[in-house]
Amino acid sequence: MAIASITDFFEEIIRDLHASLYLALGGSLEEDNLDWSAYAIELASTAIKILILLAIIGFFYWLAIYLIKRNSERLHMNERRVKVARSVLRYIWIVASLIAVMSQVNFEPETVKATAKACIWAGIYYILWTSSGQIIHKVLQHYGLNASIEQLLKNVLSVLLLVLGLASVMAQFGFDIVSLVAGLGIAGLAVGFAAQSTLANFIAGITILLEQSFQVGDWVNINGNEGRVVVIALRTTHVLTRDNITVIIPNSNVASSEVTNITSKNFIRFDIRMRIAFEDDIEKAREEILQVLKDTDAVLNRPEPSATVAEIGEYGVFFIIRFWVKPASVARMPKIKEDLQEKIKVAFDAANISTPYPHMRLLMPKDVDYPIATKPFETTTQLVSDEIALTKNND
Known part of the structure; x- marks a missing residue:
């Protein structure tokens, strides 16, 4: 008796699974009779219809691609425009194939219609997203703004288009976008309170990019960190020093610090100090110094360098030597100064000009x-x- 009950229990489970599979495949139960042969014929008919529709859509897609490829020169289409046209046609082919399959697999007409609208909106926002970068680049190039602002605007516009695109697609399926946006606003407010320092750096980064007090490639001094600006991100600024060390500074610190932009002009002046003995000829020493400066490639002839007496000190006559260099030479300035001092010392020795010492x-x-x-x-x-x-x- 117990064995028969167990057998009936498992047979009932098998019947339920069989019926569930039949229903999942789209069949209908009438008086517990499962007509698999009739349903198989229906499935085969549907599959043939889908294949025919996909073949027709694929043929028109191939024909359009062929016509564009053969007539690209006649239509004055460069490689980029051909690539864009092929991407658009590929997207239309995929959407049309999806709608064709859905129309044959017993989807509700409202669902098919909503899917078609959602695909159209997604395509529109995709085209805007792909073309926004080039539009921003042309606008910023027209107004002479730097690449950092371009990257910032691209990121902001990409996020905005993504949010609007998702909202438009979800709206086609009946989602309440107003409630969703309100919920995101409350969540964003909570995140803002939890990440105040990050937001401060973000706002400071936008301020730095808009003010353009320094740009990527400039040689700056920020809080004693001197080097070349390699990255201006939304949260941090990266400075590469002469020792090939990257210093990452939060933008809030940069915005509140004294920043020296050394290469903001076309040429920069530096100076070194040398000394001669009291009894040596000052004019002769000046001639030797200026000749060394003239023979040094990094030193500019215009504006002219100078060598003047800065001090008559306890151990001799002190010269202050001022010279100008291009911004590209700033990174090598310690080496340039060292070479100049060595060359001037050699020139003094050759001219019998002594260098005093205590x-x-x-x-x-x-x-x-x-x-x-x-x-x-x-x-x-x-x-x-x-x-x-x-x-x-x-x-």
Whole structure:
């Protein structure tokens, strides 16, 4: 008795699965009779209709592609326009194939109609998205704005088109877009409170891009970090130093700091200091310095460099040497200064111009007999203070 009950239980499960499969395939139950042969014929007929429709749509798609390819020169279509036309035709082919299949697989007419409208809206927003980059590039190029603002506008417009596109597609299927947008607004407000620092950096990044106080490629000094600006993102600014180290600075810090844009002009002035002895000829030293500057490729002839006496100090005559360079030479400025100092020193040596250094001279009276040391390497220091004069000599 128990075995028979178990057998009936499993047979009932099998019958339910059989009926569920039949219903899932689109069949209908009438008095518990499952007519698989009739339904198989119906499925085969539907499949043949779908194949015929897909073949017709595919033929027109192939014909359109063939005509565009053969008549592209006559229609004055370059490679980019041909690629765009093929993309549009491919999208139409896919949408038409989808609608054809849905119309033959017992979908509700309202669903098919909504799908067609949603595909049309999606295609329109896709065309706007693909063409927006070129439009923004032409507009910014006309007004002379930099690439960072272009990237910012592209990102903002892409997000805006994506949101509007999703909203338009979902609206075709009966979604309440107003409630959805309101919910997103509340969620965005909560996220904004939770990420205040990120939003501050984001707003500062937009301000930096709009003000254009510095651009990508400029050599700047931000909070003691000197280097070339390589990235201006919405949250951070990246500065590449001379040591090939990337310093990432939050935009909020950049906006509130003193920023020195070294390469904002066409040429920049730098200076170094050199000194000569008191007895050397100042004019001759100046000629040697200016000749070295003239022979250095990185130094500009216009504006003219200069070498003037900045100070007559304790150890000699100090020259301040001012020269101008192009912005491209700023990254090599420490090396340029070092080479100039070395070349000027060599030129001074060749012209018998001495470079003074601090030293002491010991003066002793000649008529005084000094004790002789009685041991090797021993010296005597029993001298009267008024018999020895220590003076500083600067030669």
